Amino acid sequence: MKPVATQNGDEVVVITHEDIDRAHDRVRVSAARAQRGFSSKARLLWLLVGPGVLVMLGENDGPSMLAYAATGAKFGIGFFIPFVVLTFCMAIVVQEMTVRLGAATHRGHAELIFDRFGPFWGWFSMIDLGVGNFLTLITEFIAIRAGLGFFGVRPWIAILIALVILYAALMSHRYWTWERITLAAAAFNLVFIPVALMTHPSWHSVGRAFITWQPLPGFNKDTLLILLANIGATVTPWMLFFQQSATVDKGMTTKDIRFGRADTVIGATLATAAAIATILATAPLFAHQMTADNFQAAEFAQALQPLIGRFGASLFALGMVEAGIVAAITISTSSAYAYGEVTHKPHSLNVPMGEGKSFYAVLTLCAMAAAAIVLVPGLPLVYVVLLVNVVAVLAMPPALVFLFMLVNDKEIMGDLVSPLWANILSTGVVFVLTAAGIFFGISIIAPNIFAALGGK
Amino acid sequence: MMTKRIDNTPPTISSADESLVLSSLEHDQLVGAKKHHIPRRHLNRPELIVLWSLRIYLLFMMAVVAYQVWIAAH
Numbered sequence: 001m002k003p004v005a006t007q008n009g010d011e012v013v014v015i016t017h018e019d020i021d022r023a024h025d026r027v028r029v030s031a032a033r034a035q036r037g038f039s040s041k042a043r044l045l046w047l048l049v050g051p052g053v054l055v056m057l058g059e060n061d062g063p064s065m066l067a068y069a070a071t072g073a074k075f076g077i078g079f080f081i082p083f084v085v086l087t088f089c090m091a092i093v094v095q096e097m098t099v100r101l102g103a104a105t106h107r108g109h110a111e112l113i114f115d116r117f118g119p120f121w122g123w124f125s126m127i128d129l130g131v132g133n134f135l136t137l138i139t140e141f142i143a144i145r146a147g148l149g150f151f152g153v154r155p156w157i158a159i160l161i162a163l164v165i166l167y168a169a170l171m172s173h174r175y176w177t178w179e180r181i182t183l184a185a186a187a188f189n190l191v192f193i194p195v196a197l198m199t200h201p202s203w204h205s206v207g208r209a210f211i212t213w214q215p216l217p218g219f220n221k222d223t224l225l226i227l228l229a230n231i232g233a234t235v236t237p238w239m240l241f242f243q244q245s246a247t248v249d250k251g252m253t254t255k256d257i258r259f260g261r262a263d264t265v266i267g268a269t270l271a272t273a274a275a276i277a278t279i280l281a282t283a284p285l286f287a288h289q290m291t292a293d294n295f296q297a298a299e300f301a302q303a304l305q306p307l308i309g310r311f312g313a314s315l316f317a318l319g320m321v322e323a324g325i326v327a328a329i330t331i332s333t334s335s336a337y338a339y340g341e342v343t344h345k346p347h348s349l350n351v352p353m354g355e356g357k358s359f360y361a362v363l364t365l366c367a368m369a370a371a372a373i374v375l376v377p378g379l380p381l382v383y384v385v386l387l388v389n390v391v392a393v394l395a396m397p398p399a400l401v402f403l404f405m406l407v408n409d410k411e412i413m414g415d416l417v418s419p420l421w422a423n424i425l426s427t428g429v430v431f432v433l434t435a436a437g438i439f440f441g442i443s444i445i446a447p448n449i450f451a452a453l454g455g456k
Numbered sequence: 457m458m459t460k461r462i463d464n465t466p467p468t469i470s471s472a473d474e475s476l477v478l479s480s481l482e483h484d485q486l487v488g489a490k491k492h493h494i495p496r497r498h499l500n501r502p503e504l505i506v507l508w509s510l511r512i513y514l515l516f517m518m519a520v521v522a523y524q525v526w527i528a529a530h
Contacts, residue, residue: 014488020473023480030480106484107494115494124511253482344491387521394517398510405503412494434513441520444527 021350022251025176029256048259049266050179051246054330055095055239056088056267057186060274061327062143063136063388064233065192065320068275069300071226072282077205078215080230081276085210087234088272090432092264093425094400097407097418098240099260102247104416109244111341113402116409125237125402126342128395133238133335135388137370140324140331145374147321150301150314159371166329166367170360175249175349182329188322189274195316196277198308199284206280221443225390228440231433232389233275237399238334245337249348254416281308281316328367336363390440397434400426 025047032044071080098109105112110129114122141159148158169181208214217223243264252260282300284307301320305313333349339362340347346356353360404426407418418426442449483489499507 014486015469015474015477016487017469018487019477019481019485020469022485023473023477026480027476105494106482107490111490112494116497117499118496121507128514251481251485253485346487348487387525391518391521394514394521398507398514401506401510409497411497434510437513437517441517444520444524 017352017355018346018348018350021174021176022249022348026251029251033255045259045262048250048252048256049263050183050250051243051252052095052099052260052263052265053267053270054179054182054186054246054326055243056091056264056271057189057274058242058327058330059091059234059236059239060189060271060323061136061140061331062320062324063139063229064275065278065323066143066300067226067229067233067389068278069282071230072279073285073300073303074222074226075217076215076283076286077202077280078209079213079217080226080279081206081209082213083227084230084234084275084279085272087231088268088275090231090429091234091239092268093422093429094235094403095239095243095264095268096261097403097422097426098244099247099252099264100257100413100416100418101403101407102244103252103254103257103260104413106248106253108248108337108341108347109241109403109406110338112244112406112412114342116406116412117402121402122342125399126338128399129237129241129338130335132236132388132392132395133331134366134370135391136236136238137328137331137366138373139388140328141371141374143320143324144328146299147301147317147319147324150317156375159375162325162328163367163371165325166332167364169329170349170363173350173352175246178349179246179250182326185322185329186326189319189326190270190277191315191319191322192274192277192281195304195308195312195319196280198312199281199304201280201283221447224436224440224443228393228436229389231436232392232396234271235396235429235433236389236392237395238331240399240403241338242330242334245334245341245347249337249350257416278319328370332363332367335366336360393433394437394440397430397437400430400433404430 029044029047032040032047035043068084101107101109101112107115110122110126113125141162144162145155145158148161149155153161165185169178169185172178172181217226247260281304285300285303301313301317304316308316336359337347339345340356340359343358345358347359348356351359404418404423407413408423410417477486
C-alpha cells in the first residue's frame with residue numbers, strides 16, 4: 001500500500017499502512033473508554049494489556065528459569081523466595097518508566113537515546129543491547145533444544161520448530177495479532193505452578209521464608225552468582241527497549257498510562273508466581289541432597305521425574321521450551337525495533353513484509369544466527385547460560401541511567417517526569433545493581449576475601 | 457482538508473482511512489511525524505562523569521567476566 005500525503009491544516013502529513021492499522025486498534029480503545037461500567041473497564045484492560053505482560057513473562061526465559069531451578073535445588077525454600085519478589089518489585093519500578101516514556105513521546109528507547117544524547121552514547125547503548133540480546137538469544141535456543149530433547153526430539157528439529165513458531169507469529173503483520181499469539185504462548189509459563197504443587201511444598205516453610213527471609217544462604221561466591229543470576233532474571237536492558245517500543249507500536253497514549261502500569265504489575269505478578277513455583281518445584285532436590293551443579297535446563301526435569309512422575313517432569317520440560325520460545329520472540333523483536341529506530345527505517349509489527357524488509361530481516365537473522373550457534377557441536381554452551389544473566393546485571397546500571405535521565409527530561413516528558421519517590425526507588429535500584437556487580441567482580445578477582453568474611 | 461498524491465501511482469489509501477487515522481491518532485504518533493528528530497540536549501559535567509564512570513565500570517566488569525570464562529575453560 002502506497003503512503004499518501006494529507007494536508008492537515010498548514011502541515012502536510014504522510015499516512016502509511018502502519019498508521020491505518022494502529023488507528024483501527026485505537027478506535028476500539030476509544031470505544032471501550034467511552035462506555036461506562038465494569039465490563040467496559042475490563043474490555044479496556046484487555047485491549048491495553050500486552051507489552052507489560054509480555055516483557056515480564058518474556059524475561060522468565062530459559063536462563064532465568066534455569067537460575068530459579070538452580071536456586072531451588074541449591075538453597076531450597078528460604079531467603080530466595082522473598083528475594084525474587086523484591087527483584088520483580090524492582091522490575092516494576094523500572095518498567096513503569098518505559099511505559100510513561102513511550103506513551104509521552106511515541107518514540108522507542110533507542111531512538112530517544114540517539115536523539116537526546118547523540119550517536120556517541122547511542123552506539124554504546126546499542127552495543128550493550130546487541131551483545132546482550134544475542135548472548136541471551138543463544139541461551140533461549142539452548143533451553144528449547146534441551147526442553148524438547150527431554151521428549152527425544154533431535155536438536156535441529158527442536159530449533160526448526162522454534163524458528164517456525166517465531167516466523168508464524170510474524171506472518172500476520174499486525175501488532176495486535178502478534179501480541180495476542182505471543183501472550184497465548186507466554187501463558188504457558190504458568191505451567192511451573194502445577195509442577196510445584198505436585199512436589200507438595202511445605203507451605204509452612206514458604207510462609208516462614210516470606211516473613212523471616214530465612215534460612216539465609218552462606219555468603220560465598222556461589223551464592224553471589226545465584227544472587228546475580230536471580231537479579232538478572234528480572235531486570236535486563238532488553239526489557240527497557242522492548243516495552244517502550246511495544247508501547248509505541250501498540251499506539252498507547254498518555255491516557256493509557258494507568259492501564260500500562262496495571263499491565264506491568266499483572267505481568268510481574270504472573271512472572272513472580274512462575275518464578276517462585278520453579279524454585280518450589282526444584283526444592284525437593286535440595287531436600288534430597290542432590291547437587292544442582294551438573295543440571296542444565298531440562299536435566300532438572302529428568303532429576304525431578306522420580307519425585308513427580310513422568311507427567312510432572314514433562315510439564316517442567318515444556319515450561320523450559322515455552323520460556324525459550326517466548327523470549328526468543330520478544331528479544332529478537334527488541335533488537336529489530338532498536339535497529340529500525342536508530343536507522344529510521346520502518347520498525348513496526350504493523351508494517352507489511354515488503355515495506356519493512358530490514359525490520360523483519362534483523363528480527364529473523366538474529367534468531368537464526370543464535371539458533372545456528374546452538375547447533376555447532378562442542379561449543380561451551382554451559383558458560384554462556386551461566387553468565388548471560390550476570391552480563392545482563394552488569395549492563396543494567398548504564399542502561400538505567402539513560403532511562404533515568406530521559407524520564408526526568410521535562411522537555412520531552414512535560415508533566416509526566418518521574419516524581420521524587422520514583423527517582424529515589426530507581427536510584428536505589430541502580431545502587432543495588434552496581435553493588436552486586438562490584439561484589440561479583442571481587443569474588444572473581446579475590447575469592448579469598450569471602451573466606452575471610454566467614455563464607456566458604 | 458486536502459489530499460494529494462506523493463507519487464504518480466494511484467493512491468490506495470481511501471479517504472475514509474485518512475479521516476480514521478487523523479481522528480484516532482495523535483499527531484506525534486503518525487509515522488511521518490517521527491521523521492523529525494527530537495533536539496539533542498546538552499550533557500552537563502556531572503552527567504558526563506556518571507556516564508563515563510558507568511562505561512568504565514561496564515568495560516572492567518566485562519573483562520572480569522571474560523577472565524572468569526577463561527579460568528573455567530582451563
